Amino acid sequence: MARKLDRVLIADNHEVLRAGMRSIIGSQASWHIVGEATSGQDAISVARDASPDITILDCFMPDINAIQLITHLRNEFPHMEMIIYTARKCDGIVADAYGLGVKGFVLKQDPALKLCEALNSVSLRRNYFSDQFAVDFIDRVVSGKHDSFGILSSRERQVVQLVSEGKINEQVAVCLNISKKTVETHRASAMRKLELKTTADLVRYAIRNSITVN
Template sequence: MSTIRFRILLVDDHAVVRSGIRRLLEQHTGFEVTAEADSGERGYQLFGETLPDAAVMDLTMPGMGGMEAIRRIIARHPAAKLLVLSMHENAAFANQALKAGAKGYLAKSSLAEELVDALQAIVRGKTYLSPEIARKIAMQTLQDKGDPIQQLSAREFEIFRLLAEGKETEDIALALKLSGKTVANYQTTIKQKLGINSPVEMVRLAIRHGVIES
């Protein structure tokens, strides 16, 4: 009897990371890496072309980025099984990725075997959070009942992150394939939802919640 091999798409802008994941998964008979992408745009395109059983996706990449790619993949393929593998180990990113439609979230610092466990879980229709991420989400839920960032949609969160990093509206529009007017409208909504008026307040809030580094 032949073993069922699940077809995996890797989306990460670092070739070394993709190579490491590929090697890890090829040692495991249940998985086969059938495509690789180095950007959110390419990941979105390849998902539609190859329709893999699951995709392993980074969040912080040049251009569109992983969060927006997840949002667009899910909009077109609602049953897509997407596992985030990110350097961001805080609850804000994990919550937003799940909100966007990801089925699992794992930090890049996790043990290699955990990636296999996570993929096995999501291809079988389950949700997977690494224990550390799950703990952080639980702690945040207890501590931050009034956490304004949780009110943001996945796209609003991504625009908030880019604005807090100091990106200009035009650059964000170009990266996310949106019009400048649309980004400006989002910016207004974000400020209203977060109750902030200035770029300085935005940066402070982003640092406080671990969205950007201080």
Template structure:
């Protein structure tokens, strides 16, 4: 694990990066150090270290590799979602398949991107999840769409048209503030819709809402 200098702790979005490949870590740091409003405050090489770094530094966003020794990224994210929910986890992986994406969404992560993502898109992803939205890279979204289960029997939709509209925008990464602007309703009304949707669908996180929307074709 690495603690960065105290100068990295001033204004900006605080980042912890967890990856067991040193070259990858250095590459991510190099990408982000050019951003004046993003500060990498610590790194970790496994899930256990990642949790410790989050506990010590209280970052805004965690870039978490999926495959790591001792404790993998999905296991670490499950712990963070329960104990340090304010740290928004963006999962980094080389895997672009439905099984991995579903596991990540269930773990409590709020974003999923491939390690080959451009520096520009990485910065966009960090800022998006920091603002309270979800982020899934384009190829991930395409994978979810192309592999939707079409053979399942349709079930009654418990959501109203307005709730469907809110859910669709949530799945697209919209924050409550942004959704309120797009639908021309109040922020409080959006929050009420979100809570009603969670209650009706028995879901508990934004990632689960996005998963439901993808699987039921509500993102088109």
């Protein structure tokens, strides 16, 4: 018989929210919190040390975009389940996250019971969408809608996020450890694919599609 999935990692950069999750999860004898992380890189490091079965992730970590983090965790920990637990629906992220194998999607404003239900479902390797996520996801599938963010390469997505957060090309280059010229190339390519003309257009696009919280 397979071992029950009960080891949980919480990854959220807000202490008050982590405390709330600790309270919710700690009230259930079925789960054991094995680590907490305050950033994307921290989540990767803690996962290596703690070997969680399930990681609960906010969409908006301060140092790495959600899809990049999910991709890294999926590659390094292929058997670990993930739950997106966020204050905003992250419409531009949900389909990609689901495609990468994320099984749980819960809004922070949902009743605490929803997070417990999500943990129960993903521990059985089953999908879980809280009500609003379910409505939106089904609508997107039925209507055939696909977010245009999905046409960008991983590096283009990183550049778009960092630019939309107010970083200039030189700062983006430092963050990603690439040249300024490479940043300019990725930025131009992303704007061409998204049919955007100005940086202001790019910022509005990022906010509209929940790529940044600015």
